[in-house]
Structures are given as structure tokens and as C-alpha cells.
Amino acid sequence: MPVTENWKPTIVAFCCNWCSYAGADLAGSSRLAYPADVKIIKVPCSCRVNPMFILRAFEKGADGVILCGCHPGDCHYSTGNYYARRRMTLLFSMLDYLGVEEGRTRVEWVSAAEGVKFSETMNSFVEKVRALGPNVRLGDLRCKN
Amino acid sequence: MQELIVRAKELLEKGEVARVLGWKKGEQEYDAEPAFFETAESLDNFVYNGFCGANLSKYMIEAGKKEGKTLVFLKPCDSYSYNQLLREHRVDREKAYIIGVGCKGKLAISKIPFDGILKVSGAQYPDAQEILTVETLYGTETIPYKDAMLERCHVCKGKDHVVYDELLGESADTVDADRFAEVERIEKMSPEEKFAYFQSELSKCIRCNACRNVCPACSCRKCVFDSTAFDSEQKANTTSFEEKMFHIIRAFHVAGRCTDCGECSRVCPQGIPLHLFNRKFIKDINALYGEYQAGSDLECPAPLTSFTTTDAEPGVGRG
Numbered sequence: 001m002p003v004t005e006n007w008k009p010t011i012v013a014f015c016c017n018w019c020s021y022a023g024a025d026l027a028g029s030s031r032l033a034y035p036a037d038v039k040i041i042k043v044p045c046s047c048r049v050n051p052m053f054i055l056r057a058f059e060k061g062a063d064g065v066i067l068c069g070c071h072p073g074d075c076h077y078s079t080g081n082y083y084a085r086r087r088m089t090l091l092f093s094m095l096d097y098l099g100v101e102e103g104r105t106r107v108e109w110v111s112a113a114e115g116v117k118f119s120e121t122m123n124s125f126v127e128k129v130r131a132l133g134p135n136v137r138l139g140d141l142r143c144k145n
Numbered sequence: 146m147q148e149l150i151v152r153a154k155e156l157l158e159k160g161e162v163a164r165v166l167g168w169k170k171g172e173q174e175y176d177a178e179p180a181f182f183e184t185a186e187s188l189d190n191f192v193y194n195g196f197c198g199a200n201l202s203k204y205m206i207e208a209g210k211k212e213g214k215t216l217v218f219l220k221p222c223d224s225y226s227y228n229q230l231l232r233e234h235r236v237d238r239e240k241a242y243i244i245g246v247g248c249k250g251k252l253a254i255s256k257i258p259f260d261g262i263l264k265v266s267g268a269q270y271p272d273a274q275e276i277l278t279v280e281t282l283y284g285t286e287t288i289p290y291k292d293a294m295l296e297r298c299h300v301c302k303g304k305d306h307v308v309y310d311e312l313l314g315e316s317a318d319t320v321d322a323d324r325f326a327e328v329e330r331i332e333k334m335s336p337e338e339k340f341a342y343f344q345s346e347l348s349k350c351i352r353c354n355a356c357r358n359v360c361p362a363c364s365c366r367k368c369v370f371d372s373t374a375f376d377s378e379q380k381a382n383t384t385s386f387e388e389k390m391f392h393i394i395r396a397f398h399v400a401g402r403c404t405d406c407g408e409c410s411r412v413c414p415q416g417i418p419l420h421l422f423n424r425k426f427i428k429d430i431n432a433l434y435g436e437y438q439a440g441s442d443l444e445c446p447a448p449l450t451s452f453t454t455t456d457a458e459p460g461v462g463r464g
Contacts, residue, residue: 051397052369055390072454082452086434089459090400090449093429094393094422097332099340107459137340138389 009063009129011038013122014053016046018076019111020068026115034122038066045069046107047080051091054105058138064104064129068118071109081109100138103128146193148313149218149246154185156216162242163213166204168197174264175254179204181215193218195265198251198295200408202227202236203361209237217241220248221316222297224306225404225440226361231308232443233402235364245306247314250290250298252277255416257293259286291321296420297407300324307441324405325428327421347392349415356409356419362399362439369394396422401430401449404440433457 015021021042027034043049046069057065067088069081085107092105108121153165169180169190177196181204182188200223208215219227224245230236257265261282267290277293279286291299300323304316331339357363357370370387387394396403396419405427409419430437430448434456437448 052390052394055393056386059386059389079452082454082456083449085456085459086449086452089433089457090426090429091397092459094396094425096336097328097339097425098343098393099336099338101336102460105459137336 007130007134008035008037009126009134010061011035011064011066011122011126011129012057012062013038013040014043014046014049014065014067015040015110016048016069016076016081017042017044019070019074019109020046020118022112023068023110023114023118026112027118028115030115032115032119034119035126037126038122045075045077045080046084047077047087049084049088051087054088054091054095055138058100058104058135061135063132063135064106064125066106066108066121066125068108068110068121071111074111095138098138100135101132103132104135146191149193149244150188150191152244152313153182153188153191153216156242157182157185157188161214162216163211164208164215165191166201166208166215166217167191168193168199168201168218173262175252175262181208193246195250195252195267195290196254198253198411200226200359200361200406202230203359203364205236205241206230206364209240214240214242216244218244218246219306219309220246220251221304221306222248222302222404222406224308225302225438226406227440228308228443229402229404229440230361230364232440233364243309243311245309245312247312247316248304249315249317250294250301250319252290252293253295253411256295257288259283259288291319294319295407296410296418297405300405302405302438325424327418328424328428331421346417349417350392351415352388352391353414355412355414357395359408359412360395360399361404361406361408362402363395369398392419392422396426399423400426401437401447402439403427404438 015024024040046067049067054065069084072081075081088107095105096102106125110118156162165182167182168177170192171178175196177192179199179201182191201217202223205217231238257279259279259281262279264280265277267277275290277288277290279288298319299321301318301320304318403423405423407420413419434448
């Protein structure tokens with residue numbers, strides 16, 4: 001994909017039902033702006049996100065993937081986000097190892113009261129991914145198409 | 146080798162074990178392959194030499210479904226895999242009689258760079274000679290034993306078995322390299338170089354599934370890579386997603402359970418250094434959640450099924 005001035009990244013945001021999705025809702029009802037490039041997928045808990053979801057998002061053409069969940073200690077299911085944190089730490093480190101720039105992956109804890117944080121996070125993440133350009137890697141590590 | 150056969154025959158004849166799991170002669174001397182022996186006579190084909198790198202612990206899952214005890218020979222590093230399977234309740238300790246065999250480093254035929262190999266002498270255990278003599282169609286060559294060793298033996302886990310009923314033979318620690326040196330080398334590359342490196346390695350993959358089938362940690366009854374569209378077992382899926390992400394997914398599925406036995410790299414017909422994926426996870430786990438060796442301990446919590454409230458945030462401590 002050629003990089004043009006008008007190129008818009010595709011960002012997939014996995015948001016947990018209890019905090020971050022409500023945070024996104026608050027951002028909306030507070031009329032805070034965040035780029036339309038962010039596609040939100042609601043999940044019951046951040047630990048519902050199987051590492052394969054992230055890989056599949058990249059394979060399907062995402063340029064960046066962000067996972068949002070309740071703040072550690074605030075998980076609706078008590079401990080889900082602690083497990084998610086370990087998994088994502090390892091997965092993102094592996095993606096970095098494979099050559100997917102670390103700016104394309106991010107985890108952010110956003111509570112239901114943090115509409116402003118949600119909007120700021122999405123703005124800065126989209127900016128960062130836009131600077132990195134389209135994700136040409138991970139689409140096909142085995143170069144078989 | 147002879148003492149192993151004698152002991153195995155003794156246990157078979159006494160009826161203490163119903164079968165023996167070991168290695169048998171292949172067509173070539175360097176083709177030793179895992180095999181079950183049910184009778185004392187069949188043990189004549191038993192072999193234990195430098196080419197018996199195969200880890201037998203995974204076969205104990207199948208053996209556990211049969212009647213009676215199975216005698217299994219485990220090298221020190223194989224015993225970690227067995228212990229890990231024990232922890233995951235995949236094998237039945239009651240149905241195994243484990244003889245810990247001595248190991249002084251195993252050989253990889255692919256590391257012996259001569260054509261037309263007929264015979265490798267010095268590969269007979271326990272005479273782990275310093276120099277191997279290789280008879281080929283074109284003459285006799287020599288190579289230092291160390292140079293022909295499997296990659297995993299250069300980062301040997303040590304000479305002690307973590308689980309056994311009895312020990313036979315001596316082991317030696319053959320470590321002579323830094324386990325994470327190659328991972329660190331890749332971590333220092335730029336994103337472009339990293340991707341180019343892995344693309345060049347992974348594009349060799351023919352999706353034969355040998356790495357999955359040999360892996361002791363890959364012992365799920367139902368594997369995500371099995372197709373649901375065919376009745377025949379182990380038919381691989383061919384969706385583009387799996388084609389592309391196979392190795393990353395596989396490495397993640399065994400993260401925290403992989404003992405770094407190196408079987409994946411040993412069996413890869415294309416010579417892809419698959420252990421580099423597993424080792425990256427092990428390196429990160431060690432750095433972020435404390436030193437952890439899967440299979441060494443049956444009690445301590447596994448890194449991906451436990452947590453602390455003060456764990457590092459994703460993105461911290463990246464190479």
C-alpha cells in the first residue's frame with residue numbers, strides 16, 4: 001500500500017465491557033474527539049483477548065492494535081487483567097522480536113470515568129501508528145500468498 | 146548400551162514392566178528412532194548411541210493408556226519434559242518405570258558436513274570420544290564431537306535427572322555456549338532486519354507439523370491446528386491465518402510450559418531454528434517474572450497461570 005498524505009491507519013481497540021468500553025462511551029457523550037480510524041471491539045474482560053485475536057487483527061490489515069481494560073486491581077472479575085497483562089507483555093515482546101515495531105501495540109488501563117484518558121490515548125496511539133506508516137509485516141511472515 | 150538391554154530384559158522377564166520404550170536401530174547407524182519393545186528378543190534391535198537424541202517423554206502419554214507399566218529411558222533433559230507432563234496430568238507416574246540414562250551430548254547428523262556418510266565411530270555411548278571418525282563413500286574424515294552436537298547440547302541443562310526410578314550410566318554437562326546469545330543478537334537488530342531474518346527462516350517452512358507432533362508440550366487432545374473439516378486425524382488446516390502465524394501461535398501455546406528441550410529444531414526437515422521463538426519467551430519470563438525452568442519443579446506456579454500485582458506493564462523491558 002503506497003503511503004499517501006491522506007493515508008489513514010486502521011486501529012483495532014479491544015475494550016473490556018466494564019471499564020474501557022464505558023470509558024469510550026463517556027468520551028462520546030462528553031463530545032471528546034478521537035479518530036474514526038479506531039475500531040472498537042467489545043470484549044467481556046481484557047483477559048478474554050486471546051493472543052490469536054491480536055495476530056488475526058494484524059493479519060486482516062490492522063496497522064496497530066490496542067488493548068484497554070480496567071485498572072489493575074479494579075477488574076470486574078477480580079484478576080482477569082493481571083493475566084492479560086502477563087500475556088500481552090510476552091506477546092508484544094515477541095512481536096517486537098519478529099520486527100513489528102513496538103509502537104503498533106499498546107495496553108492501556110482506562111476506567112469508566114476516564115473519558116478524557118480514552119480520547120487522549122486513542123489520539124496519541126493513532127498519531128504514533130500514522131508516523132510508522134502501514135503495517136506491511138506480520139501480514140505474511142512466511143511470504144506465501 | 147549393553148547394560149541397558151540387560152536391565153530391560155531383566156525387568157521384562159520379571160514381569161515388572163509390560164513393555165520397554167527406547168530407541169531402535171534405523172536403516173543407518175545415525176537413524177536411531179523411538180520404539181516400543183514388548184519382548185526380550187525384540188530388544189536385540191535396541192540401540193543407545195550418540196544419535197539417540199529423540200526425547201521419549203511424549204510417547205509416555207500413549208504408553209499410559211496401555212495395560213501395565215512401561216519402562217522408559219530418559220536422558221537428563223528429557224526428564225524435565227516428563228516432569229512437565231506429570232504436572233499437567235498428561236502422564237501417569239504409577240505406570241512408568243523410569244531409568245535415567247547417562248548422556249554426554251547427542252549428535253546431529255546434519256551437523257556432520259560430509260557427503261555419503263557410511264559410519265560414524267566414536268558415537269557409541271559411553272565412549273564419548275573427543276574426535277569422531279566419519280567413514281564416507283569418499284574416504285575417512287574426522288570432526289570434533291562438540292562440533293557435531295545438537296544445538297540443545299551446547300546449552301545443556303546439566304547432568305542431573307529430575308525424575309527417575311534408577312540411574313544407569315554417567316552423564317556430563319556439555320554446556321559451552323550462552324543460551325540466550327542468539328536471542329540477544331536478534332533483539333539488537335532493527336525492525337527491518339528482524340523481520341528479514343525471520344521471513345527468510347520461516348519461508349522455508351513446509352507446514353509438515355513435525356515440530357508440533359514431536360513437542361512434549363504440544364500434547365492437547367484437540368489442537369487448534371487440527372482441521373475440523375476432515376475426519377482424518379491430524380489433517381492440517383490450511384487457512385491463510387494459520388499458514389502465516391503457525392509458529393508464533395505454537396510458541397505462545399507452549400510459553401511457560403516449554404522446557405527448551407530443543408526437539409522442534411532437531412526434527413525440522415528444513416532446519417529452521419524454531420527454538421529461538423521458545424527461548425525468547427523463556428528469556429522474557431526469566432527477566433520479568435523470575436527465573437523459571439519448566440519441568441524442574443512440580444509445585445511452583447507457572448508464569449502464565451499466575452501473576453503478581455506489581456508485574457511490569459506491557460512494553461517495559463523490551464529488547
